[in-house]
Amino acid sequence: xxxxxxxxxxxxxxxxxxxxxxxxTGLARSGARVAVNxxxxxxVRESAAAIGRAVxxxxxxxxxxxxxxxTGARHVAESLGRVDILVNNLGVFGAADPLExxxxxxxxxxxxxxxxxxxxxxxxxxxxxxxxxxxVQYIASDSAIVTPAEMIHYGVSKTALLAVGRGxxxxxxxxxxxxxxxxxxxxxxxxxxxxxxxLVDRELPWEEAQRAFMREHRPQSLLQRLIEPEEIANMVxxxxxxxxxxxxxxxxxxxGGYVDAILx
Ligand SMILES: NC(=O)c1ccc[n+]([C@@H]2O[C@H](COP(=O)([O-])OP(=O)(O)OC[C@H]3O[C@@H](n4cnc5c(N)ncnc54)[C@H](OP(=O)(O)O)[C@@H]3O)[C@@H](O)[C@H]2O)c1
Numbered sequence: 001x002x003x004x005x006x007x008x009x010x011x012x013x014x015x016x017x018x019x020x021x022x023x024x025t026g027l028a029r030s031g032a033r034v035a036v037n038x039x040x041x042x043x044v045r046e047s048a049a050a051i052g053r054a055v056x057x058x059x060x061x062x063x064x065x066x067x068x069x070x071t072g073a074r075h076v077a078e079s080l081g082r083v084d085i086l087v088n089n090l091g092v093f094g095a096a097d098p099l100e101x102x103x104x105x106x107x108x109x110x111x112x113x114x115x116x117x118x119x120x121x122x123x124x125x126x127x128x129x130x131x132x133x134x135x136v137q138y139i140a141s142d143s144a145i146v147t148p149a150e151m152i153h154y155g156v157s158k159t160a161l162l163a164v165g166r167g168x169x170x171x172x173x174x175x176x177x178x179x180x181x182x183x184x185x186x187x188x189x190x191x192x193x194x195x196x197x198x199l200v201d202r203e204l205p206w207e208e209a210q211r212a213f214m215r216e217h218r219p220q221s222l223l224q225r226l227i228e229p230e231e232i233a234n235m236v237x238x239x240x241x242x243x244x245x246x247x248x249x250x251x252x253x254x255x256g257g258y259v260d261a262i263l264x
Contacts, residue, residue: 005032014090022229088117113157169249185255222257
């Protein structure tokens with residue numbers, strides 16, 4: 001399958017590191033013009049330069065903005081004009097005692113993980129439907145389906161995001177625009193190695209350490225290793241392609257079999 005995104009402009013929110021950076025790189029590798037986003041000018045420029053080094057000739061646009069604010073979202077829309085592929089990747093996560101977490105913290109999770117994506121969809125979807133082609137994606141999590149007791153606030157925000165995706169797919173029915181969610185599982189992003197070594201023997205080399213971690217602390221995973229960000233990006237690039245034209249309203253899993261279910 002040859003994926004060609006030449007002529008398409010993509011926006012990946014929260015793409016200065018981790019899964020977002022891998023998605024931006026993957027889309028650039030397939031020929032898309034890619035907007036890299038984060039809150040600071042410096043980090044956005046560094047990330048855009050790194051993609052330029054990884055993909056010679058890539059058309060990368062750095063757009064620094066806090067997309068969780070109306071002003072930030074509008075700034076992104078004004079800077080880019082047309083967006084054909086919107087990847088709502090930005091998301092925050094962290095453990096909190098469900099009996100202690102404050103209303104303000106619940107609101108923050110809703111604002112960042114749900115409302116920011118809704119706002120950007122509202123800004124860019126009409127242009128896509130008007131042109132008869134577009135791709136909107138939401139990066140959800142296994143926690144959307146298996147609510148973690150120590151991260152109820154996070155799980156709930158990601159469950160809501162799946163509903164947002166399903167709803168906007170109906171809104172875009174019959175227009176040539178597809179809307180999908182990607183359910184990412186435990187992924188090898190920055191900080192995860194430190195977290196793993198807090199739980200397993202520090203003397204183990206990384207490959208063995210992550211296998212021990214998965215065996216002991218994530219036994220539900222069928223992959224029995226962490227997912228690499230590029231493996232999530234591969235699904236996003238496919239969903240962004242012409243070839244994925246019949247996939248819409250879906251929630252596709254790249255979770256290493258972590259969620260013990262036949263569907264979705
Ligand atoms: N990591 C996992 O194991 C895992 C598993 C399942 C799902 N996910 C989901 O995958 C997505 C990405 O996760 P990740 O671990 O790759 O994230 P991450 O490493 O924490 O990166 C977050 C990114 O978001 C940017 N960012 C933070 N606040 C922002 C704001 N207000 N406006 C614009 N950019 C902002 C950060 O850039 P700056 O700091 O430069 O602003 C950074 O590029 C999230 O939705 C997460 O829930 C992750």
